[in-house]
Amino acid sequence: MYLPAIALVEAQHGLITARQLGSAGLGPNDVHRLVAAGRLLRLRRGVYADGEAWSALDPFRGQPVLRVRAAALALRCGPYAFSHDSAAVVLDMGVPDPRQALVHVSRPKVHGDAVRAGVKHHLAPFRPEDVTTVDGLGVLSRARTALDMAREHGRAYGLAACDAALRAGARRADLEDALSRMPSWPHHRCMRWCIDHAEAGAESYLESLARDFVLELGIGRPSVQFGLSDGHTTAFADIRVGRHLFEADGLLKYDADNPSGVVPEVVLVDEKRRQDFLLGFKLGMSRLTYVDLFSGRRSALARAAREYADTCARFGTSIDDLAPYVVTRRLP
Numbered sequence: 488m489y490l491p492a493i494a495l496v497e498a499q500h501g502l503i504t505a506r507q508l509g510s511a512g513l514g515p516n517d518v519h520r521l522v523a524a525g526r527l528l529r530l531r532r533g534v535y536a537d538g539e540a541w542s543a544l545d546p547f548r549g550q551p552v553l554r555v556r557a558a559a560l561a562l563r564c565g566p567y568a569f570s571h572d573s574a575a576v577v578l579d580m581g582v583p584d585p586r587q588a589l590v591h592v593s594r595p596k597v598h599g600d601a602v603r604a605g606v607k608h609h610l611a612p613f614r615p616e617d618v619t620t621v622d623g624l625g626v627l628s629r630a631r632t633a634l635d636m637a638r639e640h641g642r643a644y645g646l647a648a649c650d651a652a653l654r655a656g657a658r659r660a661d662l663e664d665a666l667s668r669m670p671s672w673p674h675h676r677c678m679r680w681c682i683d684h685a686e687a688g689a690e691s692y693l694e695s696l697a698r699d700f701v702l703e704l705g706i707g708r709p710s711v712q713f714g715l716s717d718g719h720t721t722a723f724a725d726i727r728v729g730r731h732l733f734e735a736d737g738l739l740k741y742d743a744d745n746p747s748g749v750v751p752e753v754v755l756v757d758e759k760r761r762q763d764f765l766l767g768f769k770l771g772m773s774r775l776t777y778v779d780l781f782s783g784r785r786s787a788l789a790r791a792a793r794e795y796a797d798t799c800a801r802f803g804t805s806i807d808d809l810a811p812y813v814v815t816r817r818l819p
Contacts, residue, residue, distance in 0.1 A: 581692035647695035649685035729804035771798025
């Protein structure tokens with residue numbers, strides 16, 4: 488590739504357009520050879536990524552963000568802002584599957600929602616103050632994005648998005664304000680429910696999804712990040728209802744390449760010690776995986792209901808006796 492083209496790729500986060508390649512002296516056959524050799528990757532019509540740079544990106548955030556950037560280079564549709572999954576990825580709020588997510592844009596003028604060339608266009612008005620710029624990309628605010636995720640993906644993912652918005656510093660009043668400007672929009676009740684049940688203390692996307700699962704059990708409103716300390720050991724559980732704890736177990740922490748850098752054997756030992764410590768206070772526990780929350784949800788709900796009922800039968804529901812040991816985790 489010619490040096491001018493390399494400079495453009497570096498300036499555009501590893502992206503270059505077909506027109507820019509042509510201006511650098513590369514014809515269609517040259518581009519075809521670069522794609523065949525893996526030096527260029529076609530992300531969308533007329534936009535390419537440096538193959539090596541693409542491979543080095545995280546498939547759950549880096550690559551989805553680059554697909555959004557590729558769309559930004561190609562879109563010619565009048566006023567728009569990246570929204571829904573795209574805004575959630577850029578804002579690091581979490582999405583159901585960022586590897587497969589479409590690029591989403593909201594536009595004040597478009598003939599209904601439609602998917603065109605991998606971009607979903609939403610007829611969804613917004614105000615200039617609803618748009619924030621993140622590293623050069625115009626995306627809708629966290630509060631607006633959280634409600635858009637509820638409309639697009641339903642209750643569980645909407646709750647997770649509202650939790651993420653609060654966790655990142657948005658206020659519940661911001662969510663309320665965003666909802667007030669959607670009086671007759673579809674899925675209003677779902678958005679209302681997500682706002683009412685959102686918790687800033689939820690520490691992870693999976694934990695938020697697990698809380699939706701617990702709410703479906705109908706056993707009461709869960710508290711998040713319930714902590715106990717005996718003066719020597721302190722431990723926190725993801726979710727509590729009565730004297731029963733619920734833990735959301737992601738498989739990534741058991742992987743040798745987990746982000747914490749802790750070897751899986753140590754992770755398991757620490758987890759076992761934490762569970763033994765918490766259950767020593769006469770509490771019960773249910774452990775939930777991603778499979779339990781989705782593909783195996785019905786059987787997992789039945790199991791969790793049995794485990795909760797057993798805890799209630801053995802220990803009751805009051806935690807008044809634990810008051811001397813309860814500690815609160817400070818929010819960021």
